[in-house]
Amino acid sequence: MKKLIATTAVLAISASAAFAQDVVRMGTEGAYAPWNFINDAGEVDGFERELGDELCARAELNCEWVTNEWDSIIPNLVSGNYDTIIAGMSVTAERDEVIDFTQPYTPPDPSNYLAMSMDVDVENAVIAAQAATIQAGFIAEQGWNLVEFATPEETVAAVRNGEADAVLADFAYLKPFTDDGSMVLLERAEMIGGGVGMGVRESDGELRAKFDAAIQSMKDDGTLNALITKWEVASTW
């Protein structure tokens, strides 16, 4: 009897240890609604919160959410402060050199310009973008006038106070700012980026495979499309 209890205890401990080993820390920015933001209760919320929780459930992982500034989100992943980046990050060749990406969970979408009026000529205007984004990279590549900010909030504020003429960002982020009619989306859109995926360390192939499989299963049964539609973040698959 004693032996039985002891074995059960050992089993219980090793089982919980195995379970606890699987804590995956999910790094996000928390300032890019509807992708990810901090809700009234002070918790991470949004499309990627719901998606991440579902992916973790399917991959049978125990996930924790962490926020980190956009600027240092890749260095902190690489040095092991968290295990994934799930922060509306588009898959690009430059990023792929430093980290690995899962398959994209939203299709490539054009980026849009938000301005105070429709008559902005983007090629000769001052364009605001968040630093270290594909949008900032695009403007710089074109050789147009670019002002960069650390947070998305500041890019929109720059247009409102006249420092910049337009801001280039994801449609889903910009759309709510047009709701009260004070700002407009320009007709021009830029086709940049290769869809949004989760970032993982290059040495973490196993974790990447788990999330890849989970994303695939959500694509197959249509739940991913339902989630995209619910949060209006992108076009569907």
Add this chain to the structure above:
Amino acid sequence: MFNYCVDPASLEGLTWLSCYLTTGKHMGLYWSFLTVLALLAITAPTALLFGFAGATAARSHVGPLRWIGKIYISVVRGVPDIAFFLFFVIALDQGFEWIRHQILCPDWPDPIRQGNDFIVCQQAKLPLSTSPQWVHEVYGFFVAALTFAIVFGAFAANVLYGAMRAVPKAQLETAEAFGMSRAQSFRRILVPQMWLYALPGLSNLWMILIKATPLLFLLGVEDIVYWARELGGTKQARFTEYPHGDWRAIYFFGLLVFYLCFTRVSEIVLEKVNRRLLKGQATIGGAP
């Protein structure tokens, strides 16, 4: 928080404000004030300790000890704070993990550095990746406090080094004439008197330390500036029950008032300490 907060859109004026200011998010802001105060409460004495050790080492008669003290003072003072905070903290964290890795997983076959990745075994992770979120936060906080203490300790060391040299030589000669050893005269004569000369420099450091606390966010600790920016940002009706425009100016004004009050209180306290130290000293300020 309150029962009437179920449907904030229907509320107005003060009732709305009372609900708005008690959301979970605002609790995060209030907590962060405590975080900042706790950081100061821990950092200030630790930095003073580092400073004292640095200054004592720098005036030591033992060569290597003196070099360590002098190198600490000049190198840390010479590196920009922001570079120090961005580089040093990651290095410190990785250094801890590396040491634990060497001790806990001696048989680990893979290299620790794989390209850009820094990989230690699961048991060597600090904190363990299995630990709850609050452990990560507390750990981050202590790494931050340690970094602040090292940086400000170097400045404090320089101030104390100067203060030790400002104590009149005649005092020490008298102590020697009374038969005190070097250690005794250091403890009984030099240290008690040097504070008077150190105080102006130390009070400067304290003020700078208060104002340097927003650097916390660089270290991943959610401080008051982070929350002010987060709470003040535009909130769309779709994502919150309390939609509002760009209120960052209001929140940052609140921070301004907080910092001004805090530094003013510090000034008053430091002035009192100064007056006490001056008592009975043969200086202009100490004259009755």
